[in-house]
Amino acid sequence: MPARRLLGLLFVAPALALVSALFLYPLALSIASALARPDGGIGLENFAKALELYSGDMVYTIFIVAASTVLIGLVAIAIAGYLTIGETPWLLTGLAWLYRWPLFVPFIVAAQCMRTFLAKNGLANNTLVASGLIDAADTVSLLDWRGVIITFVWKQAPFVTLLLAGAMAAIDRATIEAARNLGARRLRCLIEIVLPQVAPTLMVGLILSFVTMLSVLSVPMMVAGSQPTMLTVDMAFRINAYGDYPVANALGVISYLMTAVVAWIYLRQAMRERDT
Amino acid sequence: MRMYPIVLAAALGLCAAPASAQTLNVASAGDQNMVDYVRDYLGPLFEKTHPGVKVVAVGTGPGDAGSQKIYEKLAAEKAAGVPTWDFDVVVIHQKMAGQMVGEQLLAKYRDRIDTGRLVTRDTAANALGADVAGYVMPMFHSQTALAYNPDLIKDVPESYSALIDWVKRNPKKFGYNGIKGGMSGVAFVAGWVYAFGGGADQMMKGPYDTTTKAAWDKPLADLKDFNKSVVITPGNAGTLDMLNRGEIAIGPVWVDMFYTWMAEGKLPPNMRLKLIAPGMPGQPMYYATPAKAANGKLAEEFIAMATSPEVQAEGIVKRFNWYPGIDAKYLEGKLDQAAWQKLFADISPDELASKGEPFPIAPYFNDILEAYERKVAN
Amino acid sequence: MTRALPGMALRALLLAALAFAIIGPLANLALWSFAERWYFPFKLPVSWGLRYWEVVFRPTGVAMASLATSISIALLTVVVALAVSIPAGYALARLRLPLRALIMIIFLLPQAFPGVAVYINVARIFYGLGLTGTIAGVVIVHAAHALVYSVWITSAAFAAIDRDLEFAARNIGASALRVFFTVTLPLAAPGIIASAIFVFLESLDEFTGTFFVGVPNVSTLPLLLYSASMGGNYQIASITALILLVPSILFMLFVERFLKADVLSKVGR
Numbered sequence: 052m053p054a055r056r057l058l059g060l061l062f063v064a065p066a067l068a069l070v071s072a073l074f075l076y077p078l079a080l081s082i083a084s085a086l087a088r089p090d091g092g093i094g095l096e097n098f099a100k101a102l103e104l105y106s107g108d109m110v111y112t113i114f115i116v117a118a119s120t121v122l123i124g125l126v127a128i129a130i131a132g133y134l135t136i137g138e139t140p141w142l143l144t145g146l147a148w149l150y151r152w153p154l155f156v157p158f159i160v161a162a163q164c165m166r167t168f169l170a171k172n173g174l175a176n177n178t179l180v181a182s183g184l185i186d187a188a189d190t191v192s193l194l195d196w197r198g199v200i201i202t203f204v205w206k207q208a209p210f211v212t213l214l215l216a217g218a219m220a221a222i223d224r225a226t227i228e229a230a231r232n233l234g235a236r237r238l239r240c241l242i243e244i245v246l247p248q249v250a251p252t253l254m255v256g257l258i259l260s261f262v263t264m265l266s267v268l269s270v271p272m273m274v275a276g277s278q279p280t281m282l283t284v285d286m287a288f289r290i291n292a293y294g295d296y297p298v299a300n301a302l303g304v305i306s307y308l309m310t311a312v313v314a315w316i317y318l319r320q321a322m323r324e325r326d327t
Numbered sequence: 328m329r330m331y332p333i334v335l336a337a338a339l340g341l342c343a344a345p346a347s348a349q350t351l352n353v354a355s356a357g358d359q360n361m362v363d364y365v366r367d368y369l370g371p372l373f374e375k376t377h378p379g380v381k382v383v384a385v386g387t388g389p390g391d392a393g394s395q396k397i398y399e400k401l402a403a404e405k406a407a408g409v410p411t412w413d414f415d416v417v418v419i420h421q422k423m424a425g426q427m428v429g430e431q432l433l434a435k436y437r438d439r440i441d442t443g444r445l446v447t448r449d450t451a452a453n454a455l456g457a458d459v460a461g462y463v464m465p466m467f468h469s470q471t472a473l474a475y476n477p478d479l480i481k482d483v484p485e486s487y488s489a490l491i492d493w494v495k496r497n498p499k500k501f502g503y504n505g506i507k508g509g510m511s512g513v514a515f516v517a518g519w520v521y522a523f524g525g526g527a528d529q530m531m532k533g534p535y536d537t538t539t540k541a542a543w544d545k546p547l548a549d550l551k552d553f554n555k556s557v558v559i560t561p562g563n564a565g566t567l568d569m570l571n572r573g574e575i576a577i578g579p580v581w582v583d584m585f586y587t588w589m590a591e592g593k594l595p596p597n598m599r600l601k602l603i604a605p606g607m608p609g610q611p612m613y614y615a616t617p618a619k620a621a622n623g624k625l626a627e628e629f630i631a632m633a634t635s636p637e638v639q640a641e642g643i644v645k646r647f648n649w650y651p652g653i654d655a656k657y658l659e660g661k662l663d664q665a666a667w668q669k670l671f672a673d674i675s676p677d678e679l680a681s682k683g684e685p686f687p688i689a690p691y692f693n694d695i696l697e698a699y700e701r702k703v704a705n
Numbered sequence: 706m707t708r709a710l711p712g713m714a715l716r717a718l719l720l721a722a723l724a725f726a727i728i729g730p731l732a733n734l735a736l737w738s739f740a741e742r743w744y745f746p747f748k749l750p751v752s753w754g755l756r757y758w759e760v761v762f763r764p765t766g767v768a769m770a771s772l773a774t775s776i777s778i779a780l781l782t783v784v785v786a787l788a789v790s791i792p793a794g795y796a797l798a799r800l801r802l803p804l805r806a807l808i809m810i811i812f813l814l815p816q817a818f819p820g821v822a823v824y825i826n827v828a829r830i831f832y833g834l835g836l837t838g839t840i841a842g843v844v845i846v847h848a849a850h851a852l853v854y855s856v857w858i859t860s861a862a863f864a865a866i867d868r869d870l871e872f873a874a875r876n877i878g879a880s881a882l883r884v885f886f887t888v889t890l891p892l893a894a895p896g897i898i899a900s901a902i903f904v905f906l907e908s909l910d911e912f913t914g915t916f917f918v919g920v921p922n923v924s925t926l927p928l929l930l931y932s933a934s935m936g937g938n939y940q941i942a943s944i945t946a947l948i949l950l951v952p953s954i955l956f957m958l959f960v961e962r963f964l965k966a967d968v969l970s971k972v973g974r
């Protein structure tokens with residue numbers, strides 16, 4: 052029915068136009084700008100300059116995002132796992148109520164919270180000192196890469212936990228019961244029975260988190276000092292201080308490549324699973 | 328509760344707003360205190376003498392990046408051939424002022440206002456090597472210095488060399504913000520290059536020589552080493568905040584921000600300042616009006632008011648703790664001795680004269696920033 | 706089965722530690738909102754008060770204007786996003802589209818690429834068009850960013866409708882258009898409202914795009930939060946953050962009502 056298909060395309064056209072104009076076109080522009088030479092033509096000079104100035108920051112960025120992703124995964128598995136297999140009622144309700152709070156806190160608000168919470172004399176340290184767990188002279192400021200990781204995990208883990216808890220709730224409880232009946236401990240149940248069944252959802256959640264964290268500007272700017280810092284801050288600095296679009300875009304392309312690598316790993320895994 | 332009348336007033340205020348005939352748009356680069364100055368002090372003052380005019384202040388962000396935003400906006404409007412531009416008054420840093428004058432984005436108004444003759448300092452005509460005479464009026468002069476807590480430090484260093492030794496003995500007690508996020512860190516780095524790079528005079532006055540930066544390799548390597556024992560803070564406010572919380576004991580700050588924070592209870596009252604040898608930079612911020620401002624005449628009246636001796640005394644010196652933009656002698660009689668003395672409590676006028684330096688001229692400025700990124704940060 | 710007391714105590718301790726880790730930062734925000742003077746070495750504010758609330762809420766203050774700007778931008782974003790997503794969602798759910806999978810992926814792409822570089826170039830394009838520093842520019846950027854949610858959720862909402870109800874209406878003589886407005890749309894309404902709320906919240910909280918496109922004329926609450934925080938004014942930053950949290954928390958408490966399980970299960974199909 053050609054008329055119907057045409058109608059369908061017509062309906063989708065405005066949305067597609069918006070995405071093309073505001074995402075695909077700037078994306079293409081950024082790649083073109085990164086590859087452009089000042090005298091016309093294509094070259095990798097901008098990438099060379101970006102590496103020269105920011106190679107340390109690139110490593111720093113990958114390290115922070117990768118470490119955060121791993122921690123998010125672990126936290127999400129722990130909380131969602133307990134919510135699925137746990138047996139203490141008050142703990143279950145408490146946990147279910149508690150873990151969702153950071154879910155709707157925007158990154159910039161989370162950054163502001165952590166800026167004063169994690170300081171050397173911030174609330175976290177002061178509470179630990181007041182409860183006698185550490186000595187006042189030993190307090191440590193976490194306002195560096197650790198603070199950034201903590202903020203990312205604090206904000207993103209509830210999201211992945213939510214996805215994972217939903218997926219775990221959807222699996223057949225009979226598989227869990229069977230394993231428990233055979234005498235398996237709950238932890239083993241989690242790792243060997245539940246986790247394999249929800250692995251796809253976990254991967255999706257972690258990849259979304261990975262990409263999201265690579266896009267955040269507010270957290271590295273507000274929580275940590277400026278050296279080293281994440282690539283997003285360098286991109287903003289390049290534009291705001293020098294008006295240097297080519298190198299800023301080169302940094303952007305490098306961040307695309309980082310996500311591309313992760314996406315490739317995921318797709319390979321998905322392909323492999325489909326074949327087995 | 329007191330909220331109800333406030334909410335009612337807000338609603339009435341919002342309704343009353345459309346009644347003003349004219350809006351004066353003031354765009355200010357710099358920290359929040361700059362925007363607050365226009366919003367809370369200059370704006371209402373101007374509106375009182377000019378009924379029917381509403382002053383709207385927007386902040387474009389701290390450091391040269393904020394001035395860059397203003398420059399980009401004006402340049403874009405010029406390229407697009409728009410008949411009148413969005414900003415009537417702009418408050419900008421020296422580097423961008425030079426560039427804006429070079430690209431004919433600003434009006435030459437200083438001869439048209441009577442306060443124009445009240446400033447004779449070099450900074451009114453020379454912005455980091457660029458000739459800006461007639462296009463700008465200094466709003467204030469600011470100075471960086473090291474702020475320290477005398478309770479935590481007994482042997483405060485008096486020079487950059489002494490600072491290096493001090494930091495070796497007291498690691499992680501000194502903090503600055505690198506070159507991103509605030510000009511206090513940039514000032515510290517510039518002062519370092521002046522102190523150890525040689526040729527400070529040429530960097531401040533020109534002429535520009537591309538080979539000068541070769542002499543910076545050793546000082547920058549030393550700076551990289553120095554950085555290992557210091558804390559890098561998130562910005563001007565970050566340094567002050569860490570000083571406040573006792574997380575660092577000493578760090579470069581803008582003198583005006585230091586006094587303002589202390590007045591607001593954000594810094595312990597016992598903190599002091601030290602201007603170390605051979606010197607640390609300071610800079611003026613400039614009032615300017617774009618060449619095609621919508622309300623050019625009103626803008627000039629605004630700037631004339633802002634640079635009048637009364638406003639400079641009351642607003643700039645007393646309220647916001649800056650050194651005045653116009654020549655200090657015109658403030659005599661407008662300011663009480665106590666307020667004047669407070670500014671010079673830790674840094675005497677002689678020290679200011681001998682150790683207060685301008686920033687390097689624009690091409691050297693960029694060289695220093697890029698060399699830092701290349702050799703120190705990476 | 707009775708649990709040994711040490712085991713119970715350990716669980717309680719873990720829960721308490723988790724509660725501190727999760728609620729602590731938020732409590733810190735509240736603490737800063739009511740602090741008037743606070744400096745080292747005091748562990749708690751030196752003096753408390755509502756002084757900064759007055760500063761934030763006064764009529765000439767910038768916070769009220771920013772709040773109004775943020776809300777109007779968010780509402781406009783919802784209008785734009787829904788205007789393009791409802792037809793798109795319907796087409797994706799109901800009409801047979803060529804390259805359907807490709808189109809779904811295109812809508813997913815903005816979430817797959819780190820956004821800062823894209824926003825930088827959008828700002829550059831907007832300079833040429835005169836859209837930087839305008840509300841329209843910011844609304845367009847927010848709408849494009851939120852499209853992935855609105856298209857996918859409205860599509861799922863339409864897919865979850867029982868087609869028999871529509872066939873029944875057609876059988877008794879209603880025209881296709883009438884069926885859409887009187888049967889389909891009302892049934893899809895909860896899902897559409899959910900996507901509207903997502904879009905509203907995304908727009909309200911959006912910082913990065915507005916940072917590049919909106920500055921300096923457009924001042925939204927997140928931008929105000931950022932400049933207050935970087936300027937060291939933590940009280941104002943914390944109060945602004947609390948204001949931003951209110952709609953989010955409200956939504957969190959009520960989301961169950963709008964996102965029913967059958968809609969959620971169709972997301973992504």
